[in-house]
Amino acid sequence: xxxxxxxHRTARILVRRARWVxxxxxxxxxLFVGLCLWVALAIWHxxxxxxxxxxxxxxxxxxGLSVLGALVMGxxxxxxxxxxxxxxxxxxxxxxxxxxxxxxIQSSSSHPLRSIVLQEAARVARSVNPFRVVPTTTPxxxxxxxxxxxxLILVLMVxxxxxxxxxxxxxxxxxxxxxxxxxxxxxxxxKRLETEARQRGLERSLEAAxxxxxxxxxxxxxxVNERDAMARVNSLSEYVRNLEDELRKMSVxxxxxxxxxxxxxxxxxxxxxxxxxxxxxxxxxxxxxxxxRHLQERMQNLHQQGGLDERLSEALSQLRAGDLEGARxxxxxxxxxxxxxxxxxxxxxxxxxxxxxxxxxxxMGDGTDFDYPSGEAGEYGDDExxxxxxxxxxxxxxxxxxxxxxxxxxxxxxxxxxxxxxTDSETSRSRIAETNAPATKITGQSGEGGVxxxxxxxxxxxxxxxxxxxxxxxxxxxxxxxxxxxxxxxPRNREIVKAYFLSIGLVEESGGSEGKDEQRER
Amino acid sequence: xxSANDEARDKQLRAQAEAVREDLQRLMREIEKAIxxxxxVIEGILISLVCGGHVLLEGVPGLGKxxxxxxxxxxxxxxxxxxxFTPDLMPADIIGTxxxxxxxxxxxxxxxxxxxxxxQIILADEINRATPKTQSALLEAMQEQSVTVAGIPHxxxxxxxxxxxxxxxxxxxxxxxPEAQLDRFFLKLNVTYPSIQQLEEIVxxxxxHDHNELRNIVDGARIDAMKEFVRTVPVAGHVKxxxxxxxxxxxxxxPYAPDxxxxxxxxxxxxxxxxxxxxxxxxxxxxxxxxxxxxxxIRSIAVPSLRHRIILNFEGAAAGIEQANIVAEVLxxxxxxxxx
Numbered sequence: 093x094x095x096x097x098x099x100h101r102t103a104r105i106l107v108r109r110a111r112w113v114x115x116x117x118x119x120x121x122x123l124f125v126g127l128c129l130w131v132a133l134a135i136w137h138x139x140x141x142x143x144x145x146x147x148x149x150x151x152x153x154x155x156g157l158s159v160l161g162a163l164v165m166g167x168x169x170x171x172x173x174x175x176x177x178x179x180x181x182x183x184x185x186x187x188x189x190x191x192x193x194x195x196x197i198q199s200s201s202s203h204p205l206r207s208i209v210l211q212e213a214a215r216v217a218r219s220v221n222p223f224r225v226v227p228t229t230t231p232x233x234x235x236x237x238x239x240x241x242x243x244l245i246l247v248l249m250v251x252x253x254x255x256x257x258x259x260x261x262x263x264x265x266x267x268x269x270x271x272x273x274x275x276x277x278x279x280x281x282x283k284r285l286e287t288e289a290r291q292r293g294l295e296r297s298l299e300a301a302x303x304x305x306x307x308x309x310x311x312x313x314x315x316v317n318e319r320d321a322m323a324r325v326n327s328l329s330e331y332v333r334n335l336e337d338e339l340r341k342m343s344v345x346x347x348x349x350x351x352x353x354x355x356x357x358x359x360x361x362x363x364x365x366x367x368x369x370x371x372x373x374x375x376x377x378x379x380x381x382x383x384x385r386h387l388q389e390r391m392q393n394l395h396q397q398g399g400l401d402e403r404l405s406e407a408l409s410q411l412r413a414g415d416l417e418g419a420r421x422x423x424x425x426x427x428x429x430x431x432x433x434x435x436x437x438x439x440x441x442x443x444x445x446x447x448x449x450x451x452x453x454x455x456m457g458d459g460t461d462f463d464y465p466s467g468e469a470g471e472y473g474d475d476e477x478x479x480x481x482x483x484x485x486x487x488x489x490x491x492x493x494x495x496x497x498x499x500x501x502x503x504x505x506x507x508x509x510x511x512x513x514x515t516d517s518e519t520s521r522s523r524i525a526e527t528n529a530p531a532t533k534i535t536g537q538s539g540e541g542g543v544x545x546x547x548x549x550x551x552x553x554x555x556x557x558x559x560x561x562x563x564x565x566x567x568x569x570x571x572x573x574x575x576x577x578x579x580x581x582x583p584r585n586r587e588i589v590k591a592y593f594l595s596i597g598l599v600e601e602s603g604g605s606e607g608k609d610e611q612r613e614r
Numbered sequence: 615x616x617s618a619n620d621e622a623r624d625k626q627l628r629a630q631a632e633a634v635r636e637d638l639q640r641l642m643r644e645i646e647k648a649i650x651x652x653x654x655v656i657e658g659i660l661i662s663l664v665c666g667g668h669v670l671l672e673g674v675p676g677l678g679k680x681x682x683x684x685x686x687x688x689x690x691x692x693x694x695x696x697x698x699f700t701p702d703l704m705p706a707d708i709i710g711t712x713x714x715x716x717x718x719x720x721x722x723x724x725x726x727x728x729x730x731x732x733x734q735i736i737l738a739d740e741i742n743r744a745t746p747k748t749q750s751a752l753l754e755a756m757q758e759q760s761v762t763v764a765g766i767p768h769x770x771x772x773x774x775x776x777x778x779x780x781x782x783x784x785x786x787x788x789x790x791x792p793e794a795q796l797d798r799f800f801l802k803l804n805v806t807y808p809s810i811q812q813l814e815e816i817v818x819x820x821x822x823h824d825h826n827e828l829r830n831i832v833d834g835a836r837i838d839a840m841k842e843f844v845r846t847v848p849v850a851g852h853v854k855x856x857x858x859x860x861x862x863x864x865x866x867x868x869p870y871a872p873d874x875x876x877x878x879x880x881x882x883x884x885x886x887x888x889x890x891x892x893x894x895x896x897x898x899x900x901x902x903x904x905x906x907x908x909x910x911x912i913r914s915i916a917v918p919s920l921r922h923r924i925i926l927n928f929e930g931a932a933a934g935i936e937q938a939n940i941v942a943e944v945l946x947x948x949x950x951x952x953x954x
Contacts, residue, residue, distance in 0.1 A: 174852075178951055181908075182909075182950065182951075187899075187910065188850055188852075188853055189904070192850040192907070193906070195851055204846045206848075207624045208627055209848055209905045209906055211624070212904070212906070
């Protein structure tokens, strides 16, 4: 190998070594730059928050981009052999032998001492150690890496809002986009709930809907502790779900009560009408076999619909036995008892409404705040929701945390809507029993509390008859009573309410408690 | 065949380089027989001799400057001439003059009578004592190696070297050398006071019978050959660049200039300074047995090459700033390699 080749080889070795060292340094620097960018991103995150997952992804992406840039730069970089040989001369104190010889090689003009200079260079080139000429160095910037990592952890973990002034921390109105979204969603749900509650006249749900909207707006615009806020959001989400379930069930029940139950009522009236018609047929005296069979089928049908009790079963048995007179008598008794039961129920409900009004009047006194119904013991806190504890069978629904819906019941016998939490389930059951009508128990999960059981007096018949006004007026009266029970009645208006019931003839003015006793006896 | 020729030529070149180094070392050893110490001064004089430059020796009286030059004249087997500069010395006293001569037939004619400048080694002793007019008489001789009298040029025989001395302390009645003349000196060497051992040696040599006869080592032809060979030594581009930046750094308005130069220098080195650096570097490399000039070679010759070419401003002169310090500052602040 001649001197020139030795020199070239030395230059190549140095170039390779320099590129490797440069590439390594670039990589370290790229990682450092990526880390710096990550820290910058984390600081930015404090002002304009990102989901932590997205922040990590963005940081990794920045690091990746930096590394990619370093790789490109490393591939594009070209080490200068002359510079490296100069460096070798200086590092190894070769008195510029290598660089002078390399310059002579590169030069096109001949030089009288070229050969000797090259030989001298080749002689010393053998002792060139590339690791000494181009030492492996770690970029000095890397010494800041621990500090950057520490800064990254601090920025991500520590809440500076208590330490730094608000101006430095930033207006964290949208502290967390997730919270912001949750807040928007909550506000939207609240509006929807408000609309529904307004339509259904549910004061408590209306109040809850307003609180939801308020909290939703706060989540959107206020700086809140992320963890607490998320807990609130989760709790509230649960609350909303429960409320929605409740509303749905109410809706179902309302369908039952306002639609189907009305149908039940109508059908009940139809049962009465049907019984009356059957009675009319029986009153005609002797019936043909076809008429008798038709009569039996209609009674059978009525029995299968569940609209008849055992008295009608007995009447059917009598009819099948051919005892038309006995059947007629049973049906007449049935009609009479049914009429009496309805009248008795109306009177009982009016009496209860009046009693409750008086009781509340006594408990609350004149300074009572009528903005909230009685029994509201809790308030929606900022950080957590507390369920209201409402006592009384007339309270509106709305508690979903900590509430116990077991044995809860509705008070309306015909509307059959469980609109409150009863405190005396036995009494409620007895009231149901007082109606002396077949009841259907509907059991369902409602909120966190437990199982709600609601009693519906009867299932609707499939028939769809017209509704005479005189038959539904009682229902409207009951609904009015329910509304009155739900709403606060100012004490001074109690008398007006009482007068109202007196005006519709349910209670005699002079009767007072005696009248009630009479009605109870009836 | 070609390879054999190349090898033979390389061998010859190596022999020449070795001969140069050997001759210079022999010259030094011979001069050191007469001169105690001052090794750097002797080396500088020899470098200037081989490079074809002139030397300004500065030192207090009695340090052996004249003896050094006389010894050099003796070992070189060159025509030596000494000119003692005095205030009344006239240019004609140095160069020579036309005098009226009468031939055998009685006819009179002008004939040029050569002055002491017509020698190969000139000792211009206490050159700063002559008037600038007389000092300037040396200008043409030093640069062109010829003198012109009455319009007729007279060439000086090579090798021609002027070794001037000046006394730095007796400033009264002296005429500082003009810048143009200072720039013509290849090196300015300071002759320093000897150490105690050297002084004892000097005492021994000068108070006893001197049996050391100096021998002629080289002649003029050999010096010319060496001068030719030295110029073949290659200098890498970055080394030349370094020399050029050093020279530029002595200029106060240069971007390379250090603060000291910017503050105290009126004029920096001329391009002759760069020539001096590179040629001196080549000679240094050869003396070190190398064939390429290194940064160290340039640095080692920088102070004697540049210091007399730096003209201090009033502030620098008033502050007593040494030009050598400025050159040292330039060396310290100028990087060897500048990345493109």
